[in-house]
Amino acid sequence: GIQVEQSPPDLILQEGANSTLRCNFSDSVNNLQWFHQNPWGQLINLFYIPSGTKQNGRLSATTVATERYSLLYISSSQTTDSGVYFCATYGGSQGNLIFGKGTKLSVKP
Amino acid sequence: NAGVTQTPKFRVLKTGQSMTLLCAQDMNHEYMYWYRQDPGMGLRLIHYSVGEGTTAKGEVPDGYNVSRLKKQNFLLGLESAAPSQTSVYFCASSYYGDYNEQFFGPGTRLTVL
Numbered sequence: 003g004i005q006v007e008q009s010p011p012d013l014i015l016q017e018g019a020n021s022t023l024r025c026n027f028s029d030s031v032n033n034l035q036w037f038h039q040n041p042w043g044q045l046i047n048l049f050y051i052p053s054g055t056k057q058n059g060r061l062s063a064t065t066v067a068t069e070r071y072s073l074l075y076i077s078s079s080q081t082t083d084s085g086v087y088f089c090a091t092y093g094g095s096q097g098n099l100i101f102g103k104g105t106k107l108s109v110k111p
Numbered sequence: 112n113a114g115v116t117q118t119p120k121f122r123v124l125k126t127g128q129s130m131t132l133l134c135a136q137d138m139n140h141e142y143m144y145w146y147r148q149d150p151g152m153g154l155r156l157i158h159y160s161v162g163e164g165t166t167a168k169g170e171v172p173d174g175y176n177v178s179r180l181k182k183q184n185f186l187l188g189l190e191s192a193a194p195s196q197t198s199v200y201f202c203a204s205s206y207y208g209d210y211n212e213q214f215f216g217p218g219t220r221l222t223v224l
Contacts, residue, residue: 029166032210033212034209035212035213037215043199043217043220044218045215045218047212047214047215050212052210090154098144098146098156098159098170098211099154100201101154103151104153
């Protein structure tokens with residue numbers, strides 16, 4: 003089945019810094035989602051981005067499907083950005099999302 | 112528009128007890144899913160449904176049963192809970208499959224003693 007790898011696994015930032023999170027997938031995809039799991043455990047949809055670029059406030063994402071990767075950019079990070087960021091794509095006939103292991107982001111004040 | 116809701120939020124069971132987790136969505140989605148999240152394992156699919164009255168097994172279905180009697184509800188049952196079922200359970204829904212965005216509920220934290 004499809005493999006989803008995220009990097010880096012851990013990231014510590016000072017408030018105000020910018021960061022780029024990467025998601026690589028082993029096969030072509032027709033769906034790519036980014037989620038933020040906050041410290042309370044909630045999974046929050048950030049982007050649905052099978053290809054191209056989208057922006058939402060300080061966050062933006064780019065997926066280059068032909069090269070099998072997606073990037074999540076966080077600018078001017080805030081402490082509330084802390085948590086785990088997951089990318090996920092559809093992995094097979096069951097219609098379920100295959101998740102990467104996540105990037106744990108800690109933003110220090 | 113509440114999106115995807117789950118009840119209860121927390122539950123503690125003793126080994127052998129049974130319980131039902133309820134998922135409800137108000138987005139008129141056809142597909143619904145139950146995942147579990149364990150440390151270091153990411154989210155794994157337990158069961159899913161592609162429409163009212165249908166259910167199918169996912170990656171880790173053993174020890175669970177599901178029902179989808181109404182389009183908006185998807186129930187996950189544990190008939191005889193085991194400590195290995197201690198996990199965080201997430202419900203999700205989407206209009207259809209591959210090309211559609213999935214939306215997740217807030218999760219249920221279950222501990223089996």
